[in-house]
Amino acid sequence: MKYKVVTVIVNLLExxxxxxxxxxxxxxxxxxxxxxxxxxxxxxxxxxxGHWNYRNSPNRIENPSAKLKVLSVEPIAGS
Numbered sequence: 001m002k003y004k005v006v007t008v009i010v011n012l013l014e015x016x017x018x019x020x021x022x023x024x025x026x027x028x029x030x031x032x033x034x035x036x037x038x039x040x041x042x043x044x045x046x047x048x049x050g051h052w053n054y055r056n057s058p059n060r061i062e063n064p065s066a067k068l069k070v071l072s073v074e075p076i077a078g079s
């Protein structure tokens with residue numbers, strides 16, 4: 001299944017924090033091995049944020065000054 005994922009980056013160094021422009025990416029759960037267990041849009045959202053924010057350890061955020069947030073996950077029809 002393919003999903004359109006829309007994300008932003010929150011810059012935590014700014015006061016108040018700033019948010020980047022949104023960007024979209026297509027995730028194909030059949031081709032991206034870290035998404036192959038995803039069966040819902042919630043699974044895709046959690047996996048996507050985890051992949052970018054906790055790349056090396058679930059106990060250490062990859063970049064403490066900025067965090068990726070998923071705004072939406074939409075299934076792509078016919079995929």
